Amino acid sequence: MQRRTNVLIAAGAALGLTMTLASCGATGSGGVTLKLVAADYGASADDSSEKYWAEVVEKFEAKNPDINVEVTVLSWSDVDAEVAKMVKAGEAPDMAQIGAYSDYAAQDKLYPADELLSIPTQGDFLSSLTSAGEVNRIQYGMPFASSTRLMFYNKDLFKAAGISKPPASWDELAADAALLKEDGVKYPFALPLGKEEAQAETMLWLLAGGDGYTDQVGSYTLDSETNIKTFNWLKDNLVDKGLVGPVAPAELNRQAAFDAFSKGEVGMLNGHPTLIAQAKKKGIDFGMVPLPGRGGAAKSTMGVADWMMAFKQNGHRDQIGAFLDFVYSKENVLAFSDRYNILPVTNSALDAMTADGKYKQLEPFMEALPSSQLPPVGNTSWAQVSADIKKQIGKAVAPGGNPAAVLTDIQNKARAAEDAE
Structure with missing residues (x-):
């Protein structure tokens, strides 16, 4: 089946900056459709995160024809509140990439990271971010982006x-x-x-x-x-x-x-x-x-770290895990960090950036990272x-x-x- 990517602008009256990346491929083909709500890191429509996710989804679906992915990109002003509304209404997305995870973990709504990710993927996270993603020593929050100020x-x-x-x-x-x-x-x-x-x-x-x-x-x-x-x-x-x-x-x-x-x-x-x-x-x-x-x-x-989390409501654990293993590949983490000048969350990507003189402008932020404090x-x-x-x-x-x-x-x-x- 020929696959295609459609980008739609949602016209919801309550949200002025809502962008939806429709799944690549037909949802009626018998495969699973995953829904991800993600924050927008772009400064304008020209560099919206919508474009990053479109590329990731296209590559992932090409390798995983039985898994479709729909990504809704919202501004940081709205994304946390919108996900909270969805969860409260019993319509949680499969994944959310937002600012906080621990309240959902406390309500037993999230998969632990070790039930989703391969051991190499989970072990690649920076240790300080791994610990910050834990509730009662179990990791639920998977760091997606990090920075200092x-x-x-x-x-x-x-x-x-x-x-x-x-x-x-x-x-x-x-x-x-x-x-x-x-x-x-x-x-x-x-x-x-x-x-x-x-x-x-x-x-x-x-x-x-x-x-x-x-x-x-x-x-x-x-x-x-x-x-x-x-x-x-x-x-x-x-x-x-x-x-x-x-x-x-x-x-x-x-x-x-x-x-x-x-x-x-x-x-x-x-x-x-x-x-x-x-x-x-x-x-x-x-x-x-x-x-x-x-x-x-x-x-x-x-x-600062922003977080990826996976909700249990729809029961797509294996498919979510496959997608997130792909998202956290060195190639994709580097691509995101490069696109938005954000510090990477994995050791493999950080090592690659540190060795590349192209990223010298980020050195002051990297230097500030060891003594920085994350919000609670x-x-x-x-x-x-x-x-x-x-x-x-x-x-x-x-x-x-x-x-x-x-x-x-x-x-x-x-x-x-x-x-x-």
């Missing part, structure tokens, strides 16, 4: 404003932002606390301030005195002084901030490796350094807590906002979710 700054805008080097402390950062504003820069420091990735921007600042989301035993500490001081500083020294640009942090999403940086409108912002290619494409001359801490260098930065993804309450941070944290720095009250409210809900685990 650095502060990007526009060298041309710095030079025009008379700034000779990137800031090494918060005081210097605020002073530099003020100079950039005086020179007419639209976003002296872009602070994206919109729903797309507010939980990541928040964690970066909490770590730089000397604390984080949890204590040493993994219990939430969002409203610690140190964290409240961090958000008071952000509000008083950046937001209230008009140093974050014309869009309120609660309304500014990460990709919009990246787009503005690539247009030369942003002096500083926190970014991950995908911004490198986007900014270079637009001819931006930029530098990258760790986000400074309150009084100097921060003790650590944030590490192993907490089964994390998906709920993360969603609450996305909804509320922007209010902490809004006009008339009260950082202590907002952080305490998030903490109370986090504690309740934690107690319910």
Whole structure:
């Protein structure tokens, strides 16, 4: 049978950025059809993850004619919530590639990785990511992409404003932002606390301030005195002084901030490796350094992993395993990392990238990885807590906002979710 790939744009009223890659081949041929919901890593339709998955699916189906794969690609603003709706409605996809897995693992909805993957595939994951994918020492979350965060700054805008080097402390950062504003820069420091990735921007600042989301035993500490001081500083020294640009942090999403940086409108912002290619494409001359801490260098930065998981509902364990073994081949992991400038999640791909001078631009991120801290993804309450941070944290720095009250409210809900685990 002749096989073909169709790409459809779904027109659901609730989702503005929904792309569906239809299965290659007829679903009525007696084979199994797998459904995957995946996040979009592209900055535009031109480099949407839809294209990556189309290539992977076409190659996989050519080798596995009895397995069809349908991939729905959603923006990061929507993908976690959409998967949650599907699961709640009893319509879980076979696989989801999203931001959190542990709540589904706690509900016994996921296959353990060792019931899906071959031993070589599972053993190829970076050990730190394998452990982060575990609940009660069983791996359910399979890392799909990893990165760290650095502060990007526009060298041309710095030079025009008379700034000779990137800031090494918060005081210097605020002073530099003020100079950039005086020179007419639209976003002296872009602070994206919109729903797309507010939980990541928040964690970066909490770590730089000397604390984080949890204590040493993994219990939430969002409203610690140190964290409240961090958000008071952000509000008083950046937001209230008009140093974050014309869009309120609660309304500014990460990709919009990246787009503005690539247009030369942003002096500083926190970014991950995908911004490198986007900014270079637009001819931006930029530098990258760790986000400074309150009084100097921060003790650590944030590490991030996005997760692949497989739901048990449809019972396609063998077919899912075959597809994921293919997805995690060195060739495919390298292709994804290369396309989006994202750090690989497997040893084989990392070794290949480290040995290839083509990826020298990623070295600062690789260097930051060993000391980086991941969000508490192993907490089964994390998906709920993360969603609450996305909804509320922007209010902490809004006009008339009260950082202590907002952080305490998030903490109370986090504690309740934690107690319910």
